[in-house]
Amino acid sequence: MVTLQLLATTLGLATLAGINLYLTVFVTGLSINMGWLTLSPDLQALAVLGDPVIVTLSGILYFLEFFADKVRGFDVVWDTIHTAIRPLGAAFIGLSALGQLSPQAEIMAVLMCGTLALGTHAIKAGTRVLATVSPIPFTGAALSVGEDIFVIGGLLVAFFVSPWILVGFGVLMLGVVAIIGPWWYRQVRTTLTYLYALVLGRPEHSLGRFLPEAHRNSVRSRLGESAAITFALPVFIGGMKGWARSQRAWLVLTENPRRLILMGMRSAGQYEELALDGESAASIEATLQRHFLCTELSLFAPETGRCWVVRCPQDRSGQLQAAHRQISTLPNYAGAIGTATTPVHVPALSANATASAV
Numbered sequence: 001m002v003t004l005q006l007l008a009t010t011l012g013l014a015t016l017a018g019i020n021l022y023l024t025v026f027v028t029g030l031s032i033n034m035g036w037l038t039l040s041p042d043l044q045a046l047a048v049l050g051d052p053v054i055v056t057l058s059g060i061l062y063f064l065e066f067f068a069d070k071v072r073g074f075d076v077v078w079d080t081i082h083t084a085i086r087p088l089g090a091a092f093i094g095l096s097a098l099g100q101l102s103p104q105a106e107i108m109a110v111l112m113c114g115t116l117a118l119g120t121h122a123i124k125a126g127t128r129v130l131a132t133v134s135p136i137p138f139t140g141a142a143l144s145v146g147e148d149i150f151v152i153g154g155l156l157v158a159f160f161v162s163p164w165i166l167v168g169f170g171v172l173m174l175g176v177v178a179i180i181g182p183w184w185y186r187q188v189r190t191t192l193t194y195l196y197a198l199v200l201g202r203p204e205h206s207l208g209r210f211l212p213e214a215h216r217n218s219v220r221s222r223l224g225e226s227a228a229i230t231f232a233l234p235v236f237i238g239g240m241k242g243w244a245r246s247q248r249a250w251l252v253l254t255e256n257p258r259r260l261i262l263m264g265m266r267s268a269g270q271y272e273e274l275a276l277d278g279e280s281a282a283s284i285e286a287t288l289q290r291h292f293l294c295t296e297l298s299l300f301a302p303e304t305g306r307c308w309v310v311r312c313p314q315d316r317s318g319q320l321q322a323a324h325r326q327i328s329t330l331p332n333y334a335g336a337i338g339t340a341t342t343p344v345h346v347p348a349l350s351a352n353a354t355a356s357a358v
Contacts, residue, residue, distance in 0.1 A: 005042040005163070007109065010097045012158040012166030013046075014090035014113035015173075018120030020151045021082070021089040022062035027155055029055040037159060045097045066148075070141040073195055073293070076132050079125040080192065083118075090117030116170035122177045126184040129191045132293065183244070190236050190246040194293035194313050201315025207231035207322045215250060215263055218271065228255045233316075233323050234265065238296055238309030243270070251297075251310055253326060260284070260299070260327070262308055272308075274301055276332050283334040288324045295320050299327070302334065 016024045031037035032050030039047060048054070068078045094113030098106060124147065131139040157165050177184070211219070211232040219227055230253040237247040248265035258277040264270035274282050282301040289296045295317035299308040312320040327333060 003042040005040070006045055006097060008163040008167055009043055009046065009158055010094050010109070011112060011116055011170065012154070012163035013093055013097075015116045015120050015166045015170035016151050016154045016158075017090040017093060018086050018117035018122075018170075018173075019124050019147050020062070020065070021086045021117075022058050022065050023148055023151050024155065025049055025089070025093070026055065026058040026062045027152060029058060031155075048096050049093075066144075069144040069147075072140050073132055073198070075128050075140050075144070076125070076188075076191055076195065079121070079128055080188070083121065083125065086121045087114040087118040090114055115174065116167070119170055119174035119177050122181075122184060123173050126180070126187060129184075129187040132191055186244065186246040191293065193236075197313030197315040198293060201313060203318055204316050205318030205322060207233060207319055207326070211250060211252065215252075218263065218269075219252065219254065219261065222271070222273075223254060223257055223259060226256045227259075229253070230255055231323060231326065233312070233319055235297075235310035235312055235320075236294070238298075238311050240307060240309045242272075249310070251308075251323065253323070258330070262310070272306075274299075274306075276330055283332045284327060284330065285334045286324060286327055288321060290317065297324055 013024055013028065028037070028046070029049040029051070032039065032047060033052065033055050065078070069075050091110045091114040094110045095106070098109045127143060128140060131143055154166055154169075157163075209229045209232055211229060216229070219229070233251045235249055235251045237243045237245060237249055239245055243249070243262075243264075249270075250261075250263050250265055252261040252263065253259075254261065257275070260274040260276060262272045274284065276282070276284075282303050285300045285302060287298050289298070291311075294311040294313055296309060296311045297320050299310075300306070310320075
């Protein structure tokens with residue numbers, strides 16, 4: 001009969017497998033195979049991990065992952081591929097170790113193992129996305145080493161302290177994923193877009209005027225039928241108040257009247273504008289910065305304290321540069337707030353913007 005100790009240990013291994021499946025199987029199997037770890041009678045079902053074939057294969061795969069996981073940018077691709085592999089690997093660990101259960105209980109245990117692995121994998125992958133776009137070099141490599149140390153420490157806890165500690169950690173990670181899931185999805189989607197543009201994208205330099213009909217109607221309803229679109233550029237939102245980071249949006253410049261507009265791509269309801277003519281005209285300070293995966297345009301209105309931060313993948317950096325040039329020719333352009341290579345300090349944002357945000 002399967003004991004609670006075996007169930008807890010199996011779930012603990014599944015939790016660690018979501019971080020590094022190959023290292024979890026390799027260290028556990030090698031320890032069993034070499035006699036460094038003596039399994040209690042309750043844990044004998046895990047002896048299958050000590051099979052020489054499993055130890056050798058997991059060792060080779062961990063060797064490959066050790067290097068792949070430390071290459072900036074490629075580690076995100078690697079994690080994306082392993083979104084399916086790690087939970088499935090954890091489920092197979094559960095299936096091998098808990099084979100004495102009834103079919104119904106066995107299915108439940110396998111699902112629990114896969115779910116716990118998916119939770120820790122999601123946190124790992126989301127953290128790596130932030131590390132990839134971080135200006136600090138070798139952040140991803142440092143995280144990779146830290147994850148390997150955590151997995152080895154977790155195995156020591158599982159076999160020599162209490163596996164329930166790891167199970168609790170896995171449940172906690174599932175709760176975190178439930179809370180930050182939408183944010184994590186946006187980060188992964190955006191970073192993969194940046195990576196694709198960096199490797200396979202075709203440079204685009206000319207600005208277009210295309211704007212979906214719903215967004216175009218929204219502009220006309222707010223500014224009047226005479227409003228003409230000078231350019232409409234799809235962008236990703238950087239860190240700015242009132243907008244979700246990595247949210248997709250449109251940056252639009254219009255004439256008659258002259259307005260600079262930022263509007264959500266999924267819905268025309270999220271909308272801000274800066275008046276560039278008339279008595280309420282706002283001056284604009286701007287900077288264009290090139291980062292590892294994207295190019296960033298920061299627009300600051302000193303009169304209101306409002307700052308817009310938008311980004312484009314590298315294959316559309318030419319379009320963002322063209323937009324910056326057009327903004328620089330406006331009568332209300334006050335100058336740059338930084339250079340293309342110098343980080344810019346943006347003053348604290350004010351809650352009052354020139355235009356309403358819906």
